[in-house]
Amino acid sequence: YFSSHTNNFTTMASKLANVDLLIIGGGPVGLSAAIEAQRMGFSCRIIERKDKRHSNDSRAVVIHPRMLELLEMHPSIIRAVNEQADNLPGVRIEFIDEQATIKINKEEQRVGDTDYPNFYVLPQYLTEKSLEDALIKGGGKVEYGISFESLVQADSGVSVKVQLPGGETEDITAKYVLGADGGRSKVRDSVGISLERESSSVFWALSDIKLGESSPHARLPDGHLMLTKDGPCAMIPLPGNYIRCFMQAPEGIARDDVTLDKDFFEGRLKEMTGKQFDIELGEWQTIFQITHGVSGAYRRGHVFLAGDAAHIHSPIGGQGMNYGIWDAVTLVSKIAWAERVLNDHPEAKEASEEILTSYEDERRSMGYELVSRVNFATKAVTTTNPYLQKLRNVLMLNIIPFLKKDFMRTAGQLDLEYKPSYSRFILPAPTLWFMTKRFICHPGQRLPNLTLDDGSKLYKKVDRVRYTWICVNLSTPLDAADRCIRITPAKEQTSIPAISEETLTRAQAILVRPDLFVAAVDDSFEKLSATVKNVFGAESYASM
Numbered sequence: 091y092f093s094s095h096t097n098n099f100t101t102m103a104s105k106l107a108n109v110d111l112l113i114i115g116g117g118p119v120g121l122s123a124a125i126e127a128q129r130m131g132f133s134c135r136i137i138e139r140k141d142k143r144h145s146n147d148s149r150a151v152v153i154h155p156r157m158l159e160l161l162e163m164h165p166s167i168i169r170a171v172n173e174q175a176d177n178l179p180g181v182r183i184e185f186i187d188e189q190a191t192i193k194i195n196k197e198e199q200r201v202g203d204t205d206y207p208n209f210y211v212l213p214q215y216l217t218e219k220s221l222e223d224a225l226i227k228g229g230g231k232v233e234y235g236i237s238f239e240s241l242v243q244a245d246s247g248v249s250v251k252v253q254l255p256g257g258e259t260e261d262i263t264a265k266y267v268l269g270a271d272g273g274r275s276k277v278r279d280s281v282g283i284s285l286e287r288e289s290s291s292v293f294w295a296l297s298d299i300k301l302g303e304s305s306p307h308a309r310l311p312d313g314h315l316m317l318t319k320d321g322p323c324a325m326i327p328l329p330g331n332y333i334r335c336f337m338q339a340p341e342g343i344a345r346d347d348v349t350l351d352k353d354f355f356e357g358r359l360k361e362m363t364g365k366q367f368d369i370e371l372g373e374w375q376t377i378f379q380i381t382h383g384v385s386g387a388y389r390r391g392h393v394f395l396a397g398d399a400a401h402i403h404s405p406i407g408g409q410g411m412n413y414g415i416w417d418a419v420t421l422v423s424k425i426a427w428a429e430r431v432l433n434d435h436p437e438a439k440e441a442s443e444e445i446l447t448s449y450e451d452e453r454r455s456m457g458y459e460l461v462s463r464v465n466f467a468t469k470a471v472t473t474t475n476p477y478l479q480k481l482r483n484v485l486m487l488n489i490i491p492f493l494k495k496d497f498m499r500t501a502g503q504l505d506l507e508y509k510p511s512y513s514r515f516i517l518p519a520p521t522l523w524f525m526t527k528r529f530i531c532h533p534g535q536r537l538p539n540l541t542l543d544d545g546s547k548l549y550k551k552v553d554r555v556r557y558t559w560i561c562v563n564l565s566t567p568l569d570a571a572d573r574c575i576r577i578t579p580a581k582e583q584t585s586i587p588a589i590s591e592e593t594l595t596r597a598q599a600i601l602v603r604p605d606l607f608v609a610a611v612d613d614s615f616e617k618l619s620a621t622v623k624n625v626f627g628a629e630s631y632a633s634m
Contacts, residue, residue: 108263109133111425112250114277115270116140116232118150118214118411119397121221123268123418125164128228130426130555135262136230137252139237139271143222146373148213148298151326151334152408155206156503156536159606160419162205163554166227170220171210176329178209181313181497183490185483186363192490193312199498202586203539205547209313209498211326211334213298214411236260238276241267243391266425267393270418275399281390287383287402288465292321292472293339294404295348297355297375298332302368315471318362319479322471332372336405337362338472339377350375380404380472382465384457388450394421401457403464406471407501413460416503416605417453423604424449426555430633438629445630448513455512499586508534508607517610517625528593529611530562530579530600537606538585543578551575552602557634559615560600567615574615 111127113120116138127134153171161167180195201207222232235255242249247265254260269277278285301308307325316323321338328334337358339348348354352371359367382403388395397414428442435441470482499505510518510533519532531538540548552558552575559574561567566576579594599615601622602608612618623631 109135110265111135111268111422112248112262112264112266113137113268113270114238114250115268115272115397115399116143116218116222116234117270117272117397118218118221119414119418120268120270121218121225121232122161122415123270123396123422124230124232125161125221125224125228126419126422128225128230129163130422132422132425134230135233135264136225137233137236137238139235141235141255143215143218143232143234145215147215148328148332148334148372148374150214150217150405150408150411151211151328152412153210153212153217154408154412154502155201155204155208155210155498156506157412157415158206158210159204159549160416162549164224166224167220170216170223171212174216174220174329175208175210175212176327178211178313178327179311181209181315182310183486184314184316185487186316186318187479188483188487190487192487192494194490194494194497196498198495200495200586201498201584202504203541203547203584204502204504205539205549207498211313211328213328216329217411238271238280241277241280241393243281243393248392265392268418268421269393269395269399270397270414271399273398273402275395277393278385278395278399281393283385283387283390283395285383285385285402287381289379289381290468290472291341292380292468293343293345293377294336294380295339295350295355295358295375295377296334296336297350298328298372299335299355300332300370300372302370305367305369306363306365316363317471317479317483319474319476320362321474323359323362335359335369341474345377345379348377350377380468382461382468384454384461388417388454388457389446394449396421396453400453401461403461404468406464406467409460409464409503412503413457416456420453420605421449423555427630427634430556431629434633435629441627441629444514444627448515452508452513452516456506456508496586504536507536510534515609515626515630516607517621520612527613528590528596529598529613530589530593531608531611533608533610535608537600537602537608538583538589540577540585541580541583543580545580548577549606551577552604552606554604556604557609558602558604559619560602561615562600563595563597564599564615567619570615570619 110132111134113136124136183192237253239251248267250262269275314325323337326334385400388400396417428445431442510516516534520527561576566574599618601610
């Protein structure tokens, strides 16, 4: 990995600020932003209104391969996940009324070229601990018991008033502020951004449980989704012999109408599945209403939103925390680029502004896609209309067997891509006679982690702070030698979709972002660099 590039914020605006980046919210999204800010050389503070981190709040339990790729510059986090997470051998989908089951085995998955080919399951508090340990190792800390009160923006940054544990207040001046303070974000409200929620009448009850030996599926190692006439019920094995159980609550129920005790969960399981479960409740239970929505903006001036503050949706697919971490990593890399532009070209405020705007353009577009997909899937599994259930079950039983080999890639966010229309910094692929030319990858896609002719992997050579030029079967240009890597791919690859041998041997140049997404491609470095410079602008190009 390249690790020599850091940002030294020396602009006048930064000199007037106490801190480069103030992060409000100490969950996984805020922590990810903080450790990335450390890596980029920012000064950073992260505050959390809770007085301590809870050690029994499992919440989000799924870690996707894409998240680990984004955080792999923090080896302690990767090590903690590998050591602590359960790797599910598969997922079962049981159709109770049809008495049919679909099994999705890990061994049959077309995982592709990722270095993280597993269904990773880890309680959120352990994920947060690994992130916080990395922050502490880098010299930072989460400031607990400090709550956000208000903010005022100026050209030079943001003045933020916070309340300290003893009740007194402190004013913090920051160049940038990140609101990672959840679905009821006070930061979002303070800058006048709304989040339009589509609320449903559906409530889900969740608990971490242990199953008695007499219970059905007591020794089942897979994730297990049961589709019943009363809605979905799912069980996901967790480390420590616990199981995450979530189920659709009875129709017409409200949050305050139920006591989430052993009798409730056992009774509801029997009612839904017809099976008698013997359960022991863990320390964490909750019930919540299913809502979906995307905030009206991800940015207002120097204030940005990420994670649940920007998009909310049901837990289907385990996408939320992972998407939020993706938001955070993207934002920090954009701020770093914008600051490099200002450091190198103090007059280029418009160029810096365009880079910061691209965070909202890209991530809000992806947020809409996410919420739309999850909303559709949630309605499909939660419907209690018997005719729609029958149609859904028939379709799933006939379609999933043909698609299940790509389940991990799809759920694991490895197939997601930006459309060039989302951002001026993602260029459309070159065409010939209205046909897109063939390249190893196309703009907006995740860069394939190619195996190279010497047996090494491509990701180990990509700069994770600045953009990287990749010359495939081309000589390295002299004017970009320090930012360009020349590669020759091996003949045998594991990437999905498969890359033909002809395409692997073609001369091509690729511009890849520090988040491992492709910004532009062409069949020569000279053509590509000229196009990128023209579209990005001279200042952004020079500092990318």
